[in-house]
């Protein structure tokens with residue numbers, strides 16, 4: 001619209017000028033030496049305009065000629081860069097496909113075409129790693145570390161490379177540097193934590209836990225329990241060095257950090273007992289029993305007073321059970337001590353209470369206690385044998401089950417003895433197929449679970465039916481993998497999985 005108006009205005013002005021020139025004709029003369037040029041004003045103006053147009057065109061041509069080399073060079077570089085990016089992309093695809101030769105060739109091509117180290121270093125390092133040339137890969141990773149934008153990637157590469165070669169000390173150094181650089185990365189948090197555990201650096205690991213907790217990376221109960229586990233490890237080291245009082249103090253700290261955590265209470269009570277603080281040990285166990293009644297706590301309490309008579313032991317067990325009236329663990333603990341005290345009618349009453357409403361809920365440990373009772377009261381006979389038979393097919397006892405590999409173990413450990421995952425053991429029933437379909441796999445699973453079931457006298461544990469302590473009895477419930485093998489640098493990066501991370505069922 002504007003443009004049309006402008007054209008109309010210009011045309012109007014030109015028409016007006018032409019009319020004006022026609023109305024006032026004149027002559028323009030130029031004298032130059034012997035030459036004289038005469039022309040009308042209109043023609044002269046036309047000639048001047050024409051001359052201006054020619055000069056403008058000549059100037060543009062001159063400029064075009066002058067910038068031609070630069071433009072040619074730019075076009076050439078753009079083409080090289082296009083080819084370089086193409087080589088880079090295809091190189092990444094070759095790395096993902098595991099084609100060492102092709103990725104190495106494309107890395108060199110991308111390097112020569114792009115001349116931009118930050119872009120090609122990663123591919124070159126990955127190609128070298130794929131070829132098994134660790135030294136070349138390390139060279140590239142070090143170059144990456146020198147580049148602020150790629151420092152974390154370079155450290156990650158060096159770290160995984162050292163881990164693959166089993167140099168955990170060097171890997172720990174790189175992990176520390178990477179954590180300083182990117183403390184919010186859950187992958188580096190987990191890797192650094194694992195390496196610190198491996199190096200028995202409990203204090204450093206606890207500091208890392210604290211740091212991660214400050215950033216809101218983990219739920220508070222998980223952090224408290226893990227802090228307790230680290231303190232227990234520290235206490236074990238101190239005890240091994242012969243300083244039992246110091247070990248007892250540290251173990252008590254672990255108990256204070258997570259009062260509901262059974263292994264901390266049991267360890268603290270044992271150490272406090274060895275240094276003559278039996279009453280304190282007793283208090284520790286009572287505190288934990290209130291939060292999480294557990295057979296280990298009942299057994300630990302009797303170990304605090306090892307020289308007492310069967311009657312006194314029964315009184316102590318009753319007092320403990322009284323803290324959580326009606327809890328099945330209390331009844332089982334009482335049944336055990338009454339059998340030992342020879343009070344068979346009372347043991348019978350306690351066992352009748354824990355029998356459960358449904359026959360299939362009867363746990364193996366309760367059947368074994370019945371057998372023990374029959375054996376103690378009437379001597380070896382049919383009834384005791386019957387109960388032992390029932391024990392073999394009854395519901396397996398709860399145990400420490402790994403939340404990662406699902407395997408069970410009767411004794412608690414800081415890390416799973418099967419998959420080495422840290423803080424992965426929780427007190428519960430191992431999962432068995434409900435109905436035996438007679439298949440070999442089912443039979444094997446049952447056999448494995450039963451073979452791993454706790455020894456008859458060693459342990460009594462809460463049934464799943466009761467509002468048991470399984471969630472709080474020191475099971476961690478954490479689902480973070482701990483000692484999973486470090487991710488290969490070459491492999492696509494796995495989703496960052498926190499060892500100290502936020503996942504909690």
Ligand SMILES: [Zn+2]
Pocket residue numbers: 402403404405406407416417418419420421424
């Ligand atoms: Zn495991």
